[in-house]
Structure formats: structure tokens, C-alpha cells
Amino acid sequence: MTIKLGTREVYGNILAELGEENKDIIVLDADLSGSTRTSEFARKFPDRFFNMGVAEQDMMGTAAGLAIGDKIPFASTFAIFATGRAWEQIRQSICLPNLNVKIVASHGGITVGEDGGSHHCIEDIALMRVLPNMTVIVPGDGYETEAVVRTVTDYKGPVYIRTSREKFPVIYSGDCGFEIGKAKIHHIGKDVTIIAYGLMLHKALDAAKNLRKEGIDAGVINSSTIKPLDKETILEAARVSGALVTAEEHSIINGLGSAVAEILAENNPIPMKRVGIRDRFGMSGKSKELLEHYGLTERDIIKAVRDVMSMKKGSCQSRITPITNQKLSIKGRKLQDSSRFTAEIAEKIQK
Amino acid sequence: MSKSIKELERIAVQIRIDILKMLSEADSGHTGGSLSAADILTALYFSKMRHDPNNPNWNERDIFVLSKGHAAPALYAVLGKSGYFSTDNFSRLRKLGSILRGHPVRGITPGVDVSTGSLGQGLSQANGIALASKIDNKKKRIYVMLGDGEVQEGQVWEAAMTAAHYKIDNLCAILDNNGLQIDGHVNDVMSVDPLPEKWKAFGWNVIEIDGHKFEEILSSLDKAEEITGKPTMIIAHTIKGKGVSFMEGKVKYHGVAPTQDELEKALKELR
Ligand SMILES: Cc1ncc(C[n+]2csc(CCOP(=O)(O)OP(=O)(O)O)c2C)c(N)n1
Ligand SMILES: [Mg+2]
Numbered sequence: 001m002t003i004k005l006g007t008r009e010v011y012g013n014i015l016a017e018l019g020e021e022n023k024d025i026i027v028l029d030a031d032l033s034g035s036t037r038t039s040e041f042a043r044k045f046p047d048r049f050f051n052m053g054v055a056e057q058d059m060m061g062t063a064a065g066l067a068i069g070d071k072i073p074f075a076s077t078f079a080i081f082a083t084g085r086a087w088e089q090i091r092q093s094i095c096l097p098n099l100n101v102k103i104v105a106s107h108g109g110i111t112v113g114e115d116g117g118s119h120h121c122i123e124d125i126a127l128m129r130v131l132p133n134m135t136v137i138v139p140g141d142g143y144e145t146e147a148v149v150r151t152v153t154d155y156k157g158p159v160y161i162r163t164s165r166e167k168f169p170v171i172y173s174g175d176c177g178f179e180i181g182k183a184k185i186h187h188i189g190k191d192v193t194i195i196a197y198g199l200m201l202h203k204a205l206d207a208a209k210n211l212r213k214e215g216i217d218a219g220v221i222n223s224s225t226i227k228p229l230d231k232e233t234i235l236e237a238a239r240v241s242g243a244l245v246t247a248e249e250h251s252i253i254n255g256l257g258s259a260v261a262e263i264l265a266e267n268n269p270i271p272m273k274r275v276g277i278r279d280r281f282g283m284s285g286k287s288k289e290l291l292e293h294y295g296l297t298e299r300d301i302i303k304a305v306r307d308v309m310s311m312k313k314g315s316c317q318s319r320i321t322p323i324t325n326q327k328l329s330i331k332g333r334k335l336q337d338s339s340r341f342t343a344e345i346a347e348k349i350q351k
Numbered sequence: 352m353s354k355s356i357k358e359l360e361r362i363a364v365q366i367r368i369d370i371l372k373m374l375s376e377a378d379s380g381h382t383g384g385s386l387s388a389a390d391i392l393t394a395l396y397f398s399k400m401r402h403d404p405n406n407p408n409w410n411e412r413d414i415f416v417l418s419k420g421h422a423a424p425a426l427y428a429v430l431g432k433s434g435y436f437s438t439d440n441f442s443r444l445r446k447l448g449s450i451l452r453g454h455p456v457r458g459i460t461p462g463v464d465v466s467t468g469s470l471g472q473g474l475s476q477a478n479g480i481a482l483a484s485k486i487d488n489k490k491k492r493i494y495v496m497l498g499d500g501e502v503q504e505g506q507v508w509e510a511a512m513t514a515a516h517y518k519i520d521n522l523c524a525i526l527d528n529n530g531l532q533i534d535g536h537v538n539d540v541m542s543v544d545p546l547p548e549k550w551k552a553f554g555w556n557v558i559e560i561d562g563h564k565f566e567e568i569l570s571s572l573d574k575a576e577e578i579t580g581k582p583t584m585i586i587a588h589t590i591k592g593k594g595v596s597f598m599e600g601k602v603k604y605h606g607v608a609p610t611q612d613e614l615e616k617a618l619k620e621l622r
Contacts, residue, residue: 031533051534053503053541054470114379114445116453118468285447
């Protein structure tokens with residue numbers, strides 16, 4: 001049985017746990033604490049939780065002030081209201097002075113579903129990626145979420161983390177680790193490598209498995225940090241595979257696909273294809289239907305792989321051995337300690 | 352146009368039934384805030400507003416902006432019943448390809464003039480529509496409904512200044528003052544009190560009413576029309592979930608649709 005865990009659930013629980021050891025953690029929400037899961041922290045530490053009401057811009061400014069006062073503020077709401085409504089506050093009050101504010105926004109992407117276009121967020125990566133000093137992360141499963149939240153708590157500087165309404169299958173284990181700016185290499189393919197994050201990472205893994213059955217060696221890289229992008233790993237994949245596909249639950253404009261294209265164009269312009277939402281707003285529907293409608297399925301990735309492979313001129317020989325079994329670390333922590341919650345939940349669900 | 356209070360009350364019951372049925376069918380959506388707004392929307396669409404469902408783009412029509420866009424089911428119920436589109440669409444709420452989106456979208460649903468769903472943006476747009484109408488010397492009245500949680504958004508107060516500064520007296524705002532938002536009571540989450548004093552201080556004509564009494568709704572809308580030189584804010588005291596006993600005043604029913612069981616119980620109460 002595949003275990004599924006919500007990245008927002010893990011965030012809420014870890015935050016509540018971290019709050020015990022780290023009294024500097026302050027949490028803010030904008031009338032969505034049940035959905036973002038900051039409600040758990042609010043229940044445990046009412047004195048360090050501030051509900052700002054439906055006022056995202058004020059929330060970002062207040063978070064900036066808390067950071068100036070040496071606190072570690074975590075500000076949460078839906079992704080579109082965090083990054084869209086309060087963008088200029090994030091730019092001016094948080095990123096320009098390079099303040100230690102963590103923005104953890106739930107309901108990223110189109111799998112917000114029935115609420116429709118006003119609530120989908122397919123622009124957040126673009127909006128956050130363009131800001132100097134900002135780090136942009138989308139964890140790929142529960143374990144990685146736990147590692148991410150622990151890591152960014154110790155890191156000083158603005159961070160944007162997208163969590164999802166949809167639950168993701170658990171693909172890592174307790175020692176998956178996380179380092180800002182370091183991609184997780186599942187495999188570098190001789191024929192093609194798919195770079196993805198979040199929900200689409202799972203579709204990419206499925207696509208690669210099925211492509212392998214046809215004899216196509218498709219690799220997968222989890223680029224959970226979209227900024228700073230792991231340039232070294234991407235160029236290595238480009239060199240070995242000779243063709244790349246990016247896949248993301250985001251607009252094809254200015255997301256991971258654009259970031260990878262920028263690196264390729266300047267260093268090694270090989271064929272690439274982007275899977276993403278093609279410059280359209282979303283509409284209401286069930287998440288699964290929307291993913292199909294907007295071209296975000298395993299099938300769409302496979303099609304992109306075929307297209308990009310036909311663009312490849314001649315064959316490409318592997319010059320280096322693909323990296324396997326990468327072990328990343330969380331600074332200054334024993335890895336077993338860093339995944340306690342996720343392991344517990346995973347065990348509970350399995351029973 | 353001039354329907355009796357009794358008739359309006361009867362229509363409002365049907366509107367509530369339609370809201371609950373479409374939400375239950377959709378299996379998601381915002382119940383509480385749709386029910387608290389139902390009587391005001393009924394009064395506007397079936398008595399007060401000059402509009403023509405057969406001619407949704409009629410130049411002289413009055414305009415309604417649902418700034419608290421999550422109450423879309425209430426808006427769709429009155430638009431459908433008025434005849435802007437077939438009520439068959441009700442069962443397609445929130446479904447893929449439907450004209451009834453989770454939140455209102457201009458150009459998708461006949462009768463919807465303004466796209467909302469992100470709170471706090473409706474009043475500014477209503478101001479713009481009202482200004483355009485004034486520039487063209489039209490007799491249009493512009494109505495806009497806000498939530499009491501929604502007015503926590505700073506943009507609402509920027510728009511409040513604009514409406515007073517430019518003496519936008521063809522505009523009438525209605526505040527669905529049901530006392531609740533998502534995370535709890537408005538007073539606990541982020542107090543907006545004292546509302547009448549705030550709007551008065553911002554230069555508005557303020558009227559307070561019971562938002563479930565048609566006499567009061569209609570007379571306040573009439574009074575607003577007589578005021579010149581300033582915009583009017585009708586603070587409507589309402590009950591979230593109004594009409595269904597087990598939903599009334601319950602935070603829980605903000606963003607969940609009734610289950611089949613709840614729907615049957617609710618329909619029994621309403622019929
Ligand atoms: C900008 C923005 N932030 C957050 C939300 C999520 N949201 C939807 S409804 C709601 C609460 C609104 O409360 P209120 O205005 O009182 O509505 P009502 O009680 O009438 O349903 C929130 C926070 C949103 N739609 N838009
Ligand atoms: Mg309310």
C-alpha cells in the first residue's frame with residue numbers, strides 16, 4: 001500500500017514540535033489556520049500565534065517586523081494570497097532587507113480543485129523566484145517536508161515554501177535529508193532526465209518507470225529547491241542525458257522550466273521540453289480532472305519525453321556514471337531525530 | 352417588480368433550497384455565508400434592482416457585485432431563478448466545464464459582471480463601475496456586498512475613502528454582518544468594531560438593519576437611493592447559516608457543503 005501524507009499536515013505538526021525547543025518561533029496566519037495547519041501551533045502556543053484576520057499584506061509586514069525583533073516568524077495562508085496579494089510587501093519589507101521570514105503557503109497549484117481560478121496558484125514559483133534573497137522550496141513528500149521545515153528554521157533569510165492540498169505518496173525515508181539548493185537525484189537517464197518538484201515529481205517517477213519498460217532510460221531529479229537551483233546537477237544531467245524535460249504544477253512561464261531553460265541556454269543548449277500549465281487560468285473541477293484538462297499527467301510527461309528525444313541530434317553517450325544513493329544531511333542534526341513525526345504518521349497509516 | 356413581502360419570503364425559501372441542493376450536489380463550497388446573504392440577494396434581484404435577465408448586457412441596468420465571492424451559490428441561485436440561465440445548471444456547480452465556477456467569473460456566468468473570490472477587491476471595482484456610470488450620465492445604481500471578515504482587508508478601506516472622496520452616491524454597499532469568519536468569531540480573530548462608527552468616520556451614510564427582514568432591507572435600499580453626495584453602507588445584521596437550525600451561528604458550516612443527511616434535514620425544515 002502506498003502511504004500518502006499531506007505536506008501541509010507535516011508542516012503543521014513539525015512546526016508545533018519545533019515551537020517547544022525554539023521559543024523564537026512565532027506563527028502568523030490570515031484566517032486559514034485550519035487549512036494551512038498552523039492551528040496545531042496556535043493550540044499549543046497561543047501566546048506565540050497571531051491570527052491577522054483576512055489581511056495578508058499586514059501579515060507579511062508584521063512578520064518582517066518580528067524578524068527585525070530577532071524572532072523567527074512563519075507566515076501562512078493560501079499560496080495565491082501569500083505570493084499574489086502580498087507580493088510587494090514580501091519584496092519591500094522582507095526581501096529587500098533580507099529578513100528572516102519563512103512564508104509557508106498551502107494550496108499551491110491547481111489541485112486546489114473546485115474553488116476555481118481565483119484560488120488556484122500557478123504563479124507562486126514565478127513570483128517568488130524573481131525576488132533577490134528569496135529561497136524557494138517545494139517539498140516532494142512528508143519526509144522531505146519535515147527535513148525542509150527543520151532546515152529552514154536554522155537558516156537565516158527569507159524562504160518561500162509551497163505545500164499542497166493534495167496528499168503525496170511517501171517516497172523517501174527518514175534519512176532522505178535536505179540541503180537548500182541541492183537536488184535529489186533519483187537517477188540520471190542515458191536517454192533523458194525529467195526534473196520535477198512537488199506533485200509532478202510523483203508523475204515523473206511513474207513516467208520514468210513506464211518508459212524504462214520500453215527501453216527508454218529516463219532519469220528523474222527532484223528539484224525541491226527551485227531557487228537557488230542546483231545548477232551543477234542540472235548541467236550534469238544535461239551532459240549525460242542530452243535532453244531534459246521539466247514538469248511542474250505551475251505555469252510554464254517563469255517556473256522551474258524557465259529556470260532550467262535559462263541554465264541550459266547559457267551553458268549547454270540541449271533539447272528540452274516543459275510540462276506545465278500553458279498560460280491559462282484554471283477553472284473549477286476535481287483535482288484529477290483538472291490535472292488531465294491542463295496537461296499535467298504521466299501521459300503528458302511521456303509525450304514530452306518522446307518529443308524531446310526526437311529533437312536530439314544523433315546519439316549521446318554517457319561520459320560519467322550517474323550519481324546514485326546521494327545522502328544529504330541536515331546541518332548539525334542526527335538524521336533519525338529529523339524525521340520522527342513523519343515516521344510515526346507513516347506507521348500509523350500503514351496499520 | 353413590486354412583489355409583496357410574502358412573495359419575497361416565499362422566493363427566499365426556494366433560494367435557500369436551491370443553495371443547499373447545489374452545494375450538496377457539488378460536495379464542496381460555502382454554505383453559511385450563502386445562507387446569511389440569501390434574503391438580501393432575494394430583495395435585490397426580485398424587487399429592488401432594475402435588470403433584465405433576457406438582456407444581461409442592457410446598458411442601463413443596475414449592477415450587483417458580490418465582493419464576498421465565496422457566497423457564489425446564493426448569487427447563482429438568484430441569477431438562475433431570475434432567468435439569466437437555466438436552473439439545470441445548478442447541479443453542475445463546481446464541476447469541470449460548468450458555467451457555475453467555485454467563485455464568480457465575469458464572462459463565464461451570464462449576469463456576473465465582476466470576478467471575485469479573492470476577498471477585499473469588490474468595492475474598488477464597484478467604485479469604478481459607479482464612476483463610469485456617472486461619467487456617462489446613466490441612472491444605474493451599483494450594489495456591492497461585503498463580508499464582515501472581508502473588511503479586515505486593507506483595500507476595503509482604501510476603496511471606502513475613494514467612494515467618499517469622489518462622492519459616489521450611486522453606490523450602495525451592504526455588509527453581511529454575520530459575526531463569523533473561517534477561524535472563528537470575527538471578534539476573536541480580528542475585531543472590526545465599531546463598524547458603524549468606522550464607516551461614518553470614512554464619510555459614508557450608514558444604515559443598520561436586520562438583514563433577514565424584508566421590510567428593513569427594502570426600506571434601507573430605498574433610503575440609500577435618496578442620499579446624495581455620499582455613498583451608503585447598509586450594515587445588515589445577519590445569522591450565518593440562516594434558515595437551517597443546526598447551521599445557524601456555526602463556524603463549522605463556513606466552507607463545507609451539507610451531507611445527504613444534512614440536506615434532507617435542512618429541506619424538511621425549510622419546506
Ligand atoms: C484575499 C483572501 N484571503 C483569504 C481568503 C479565504 N477566505 C474565504 S472566505 C474567508 C472568510 C470570510 O469571512 P466573511 O467575510 O465574514 O464571510 P462570510 O462570513 O460572510 O462567509 C476567507 C478568509 C479569500 N477568499 N481571499
Ligand atoms: Mg462573516
